[in-house]
Amino acid sequence: MRLLEFQAKELFRNYGINLLPSKASTTIEEGRKHAKELGYPFVIKIQVPVGGRGKAGGIQKCQNDDEFELKYPQVLGLTIKGEKARAILLEKMADIKKELYLSLFLNRSKRCYTIIASPEGGVEIESVKNQIIKEVGLGEVSDQVAREVAKEMKLEGKAADDFVDTLQKLAKLTVEKEAELAEINPLAIMQDGSLMALDGKFVTDDNSNFRHDELQKYQEKTEIEERAEKSGFSLVELDGDIAVVGNGAGLVMSTLDMLSDNGGKPACFLDVGGGATTDSVYEALTLISKMNRVKGILVNLYGGIVKTTVVAEAFLKAYDDKLINLPVFARLKGTESDKAKEMLKNSRTKIYDSVEEAINAAVMGIKK
Amino acid sequence: MTDIFKLLKGTPEDSDYKKKGVIVQGITGAYGSLHAKNMITYGTNIVAGVTPGKGGQKFEDKVPIYNTVKEAVDASGAKISIIFVPAKFFLGAAKEALEAGIKLLVAIPEHVPVRDTMEVLDLANKKGAVIIGPNTPGIMIPELIKIGIMPATPFKAGKIAVLSKSGTLLYEISDALTNAGFGQSITIGIGGDPINGTRMIDAFDMVKDIPDLEGLVVVGEIGGDSEEILAQRIIDIGFKKPTVAYIAGRAAPKEKRMGHAGAIVMGTYGSAESKVTMFNKANIPVAKRPSQVPVLLAGKMQQSD
Numbered sequence: 001m002r003l004l005e006f007q008a009k010e011l012f013r014n015y016g017i018n019l020l021p022s023k024a025s026t027t028i029e030e031g032r033k034h035a036k037e038l039g040y041p042f043v044i045k046i047q048v049p050v051g052g053r054g055k056a057g058g059i060q061k062c063q064n065d066d067e068f069e070l071k072y073p074q075v076l077g078l079t080i081k082g083e084k085a086r087a088i089l090l091e092k093m094a095d096i097k098k099e100l101y102l103s104l105f106l107n108r109s110k111r112c113y114t115i116i117a118s119p120e121g122g123v124e125i126e127s128v129k130n131q132i133i134k135e136v137g138l139g140e141v142s143d144q145v146a147r148e149v150a151k152e153m154k155l156e157g158k159a160a161d162d163f164v165d166t167l168q169k170l171a172k173l174t175v176e177k178e179a180e181l182a183e184i185n186p187l188a189i190m191q192d193g194s195l196m197a198l199d200g201k202f203v204t205d206d207n208s209n210f211r212h213d214e215l216q217k218y219q220e221k222t223e224i225e226e227r228a229e230k231s232g233f234s235l236v237e238l239d240g241d242i243a244v245v246g247n248g249a250g251l252v253m254s255t256l257d258m259l260s261d262n263g264g265k266p267a268c269f270l271d272v273g274g275g276a277t278t279d280s281v282y283e284a285l286t287l288i289s290k291m292n293r294v295k296g297i298l299v300n301l302y303g304g305i306v307k308t309t310v311v312a313e314a315f316l317k318a319y320d321d322k323l324i325n326l327p328v329f330a331r332l333k334g335t336e337s338d339k340a341k342e343m344l345k346n347s348r349t350k351i352y353d354s355v356e357e358a359i360n361a362a363v364m365g366i367k368k
Numbered sequence: 369m370t371d372i373f374k375l376l377k378g379t380p381e382d383s384d385y386k387k388k389g390v391i392v393q394g395i396t397g398a399y400g401s402l403h404a405k406n407m408i409t410y411g412t413n414i415v416a417g418v419t420p421g422k423g424g425q426k427f428e429d430k431v432p433i434y435n436t437v438k439e440a441v442d443a444s445g446a447k448i449s450i451i452f453v454p455a456k457f458f459l460g461a462a463k464e465a466l467e468a469g470i471k472l473l474v475a476i477p478e479h480v481p482v483r484d485t486m487e488v489l490d491l492a493n494k495k496g497a498v499i500i501g502p503n504t505p506g507i508m509i510p511e512l513i514k515i516g517i518m519p520a521t522p523f524k525a526g527k528i529a530v531l532s533k534s535g536t537l538l539y540e541i542s543d544a545l546t547n548a549g550f551g552q553s554i555t556i557g558i559g560g561d562p563i564n565g566t567r568m569i570d571a572f573d574m575v576k577d578i579p580d581l582e583g584l585v586v587v588g589e590i591g592g593d594s595e596e597i598l599a600q601r602i603i604d605i606g607f608k609k610p611t612v613a614y615i616a617g618r619a620a621p622k623e624k625r626m627g628h629a630g631a632i633v634m635g636t637y638g639s640a641e642s643k644v645t646m647f648n649k650a651n652i653p654v655a656k657r658p659s660q661v662p663v664l665l666a667g668k669m670q671q672s673d
Contacts, residue, residue: 002623050623092373106482108562108592108630109491125637138486178483180562207629208481210456234627236620249560249627250534250589253616258657260619269620271627302536303519333543356657 001204004047006089007218008182008200015173017166017197018185022091031072034090035113040064046075047087051124051201056080061093086220096194099186100163101128102169103201104139106180111138115167119123119153122186141171158193166195177215178208188367224287231283232273240265242362243288246300247272255300255355264363267294281314283324289324298362299330300355308332312340313347329362331355370498372554372574375448375472376513389415389446390515391470393437393453393461397425400452401475403517404431407450410514415439437461437468450506450515450617451475458502459484466495474515475501475565479629486565492565503628504557505535516557526551528543528665529575532587533558533569533594533628537616540658541587548662553578560628561587568594569601576607583610583665588650590617591630591638599646610668613647614655 004010006024013019022033024047035042046058051094053059060080076085107114115134116125132152136145146164149153151309155163166187174182183201190196202216221229221268234249242265244259246252259266266346272284288294301308311332318324328349332340341351352358378385390407394400395417402428407416416434423435434440449470453461455477464612465473466488473492479501485556492499500507504514510523518535523544528550532538535557542552550563556571558564568586573580586605588595595615602611617626618640619635625632633639644654653664 106562107568109594109597111486111563111567124635130477138483138490175483179480180482181433205482205629206625207455207479208483211481234625236624236626238621246536248536250532250538250587250616251536251540253534253589253620253626253631254537254540254614254658256620257616257618261656266619269626302540354659356659 001050001206001215001219003202003218004049004086005045005200006087007203007243009197011173011177011202012184012197012200015073015169017169018162018194018280020092020094020196020198022089024087024089028072028076029157030090031090032068035065035068036088038092041093041123042074043093044068044071044080045091046080046085047089048080048083048085049063050083053080094188094198094247095191096198097191097324098188098189099198100195101125101185102167102170102187103185104136104174104179104180104182108134113150113171117149117153117167117309119155125183125185136171136179136247137312138142139171139175141168143168159189159195167198169236177202177212179203180203180205190221194250200330217239222291227283227289228270233280233284234269234271234273235287237291238266238268239293240267241293241295242366243267243270243294243297244300245270245272245284245288247302251300251302255298255359257290258355259298259359259362262359262363264298264359264366265306267291278310278313278317281311282317285314285318294326296362296366297324297326297328298358299328299332300358301330301332303333303337307335308340309336309343312343315344316347319347327365329365331358370570371485372498372507372575373509374496375579376507376509384413386512387413388448388513389413391416391418391437391440391444391446392419393449393465394452395431395433395665396420396422397452397454403452406517406520409536410520412513412620415444415446437464437470441468441470443486445463447471448474448515451474452476455479455481459487460639462488463491466491466497471497472498473499473505473565474506475499475518475559476506478503478560480561482561482563482629484665485565487559489563489565500557501559501561501565503561504559505538507556509554510552511549513650518555518557522546523555526553527580527582528552528580528585529581529583530555530587531558531571533560533568533589533630534587534616537587537614537658541585541614541661544659545585545662545665547611548666550583550662550665553581558594560630561663562592562630564594566600571596572601576605576609581609583669584610585661585665586611586613588615588643589612589628589631590615590620590626590640590643591632593637593642595643596646599643599652601649602650602652607634608672609651610665611665612655612661612668613652614658614661615643
């Protein structure tokens, strides 16, 4: 899961990483209280799970009450890359000397944690220059390694000491919380030489959730997503009108691609997984029935692990129960697919021999 | 370098040549027992099962069950194991297998925490063992040995190597290849996780020198850069066998995990465009649809004739 800035900073604070005073709120009433406590000047920062907030106007300086009353509702009302504000963070303004970049991430090709640091931070990682890259195995960062990075950064005195301290704390946090990415950008050098984390990005490994009850308060899930997860499905909601259902992440992605190539607009990615049963597919149809934008369902099943008859039964039951009243365009291949076809012969589910045919029929059928 | 064929088949001098023993960890679970049966039907020599607390029993009245992998290895001499335990028990099961001397470990479970995979890989490196997966459909030499959960019907013995991150796309594309007359010499499931025991490039190294290899099919998907690294290796060593790729996830939105833990695009890292561009640079055509793979492969073969 990807934490919001203020959530990441909560973790940073718990691990002793230096931060400016800040407070998160969701209403202007709360915000006014925080404004008094912090005192002007401060920065109003939108809390959204995407980057590019600054460019989109989601970070505003605030000098007095008048500005606060004007800017707080403005920032709270922004939508950035389709994401609405989850909260507003007010953070004291600081006198900065220099901006650095620091992150630890899971290096997929090298299969180890890797530090990226740069003396030129404050811009997106793709544009960060003079990157210092160091592989650190399972994420342990010794004093010596941290010193080496500080030296390569050409840091001296208090800034160097603070950097070593911050890097080691960030590494400890990364390992203990099982993060895929922990980023401080910018990591600011203040006038007195001390270091402050001005922003925070933190992405954890969802598969380790069972070991991290303490992080679950940061979990953000819609009711539909929660139900999908409970059933062992993978679901990603999209904004089109054809629900795409299949077994296996690769196959469903592939179906999504082909549908898009043919001018169709997917409403969701729904992988029912290897352990599909009549009940779980019925649950998948229940979830789809809750998505108002859906006008048709495209099913692509390569049976093997899944018996296609199990899926056919679920469709029949969904029609019987009047759960769905949508056309279904299905390609069922694999174990017992002939039997599945026979079962669905007189239903509103049309079976096609190839996925290409099913997609064409779905795109044409929805247009009508 | 790992001689995967030696691990899977052995050498003609071996008494168990072409029938290497395989241990199934979690053989009494619903999933493990179903696939153990399927593997036996396929002809894989399942020599032992492991389920703590069920030692002394027999699976399907034939395969002895042990409480520990060590006992199973001591009794059977097997060097190969396949794991079917819930993700949270994978770390323990995998370490136990490696400590007991397993040299090829096929890791089926999905949702294994990345840290656990890294810990297992660390141990595997020290022990000189190969891990396939996690979150893999497995590995097979069609019509000889199947260590995994793939259905039998899509595969046929032949001379094309197939490497795939996805399970169902491996079946789909192998099926299309088989129907077009392209049997497979080996298929390797890389797995859909961010960290793979056998990466695309490792799997490529395992198959690139097969003497009668006639072609290579790479089934990738968004996330990470293993396809790009593979394409670069193909350029660097001047690999000339006809090669075709397929990449799933072109239409996926950025920063969303598409089912597989590893299938996520961050900025431009992991994007389909990046992978397609690199394959094109390596003169490898990328199919738009699974059904196009055999067509492109046939085209490549004609070119090289």
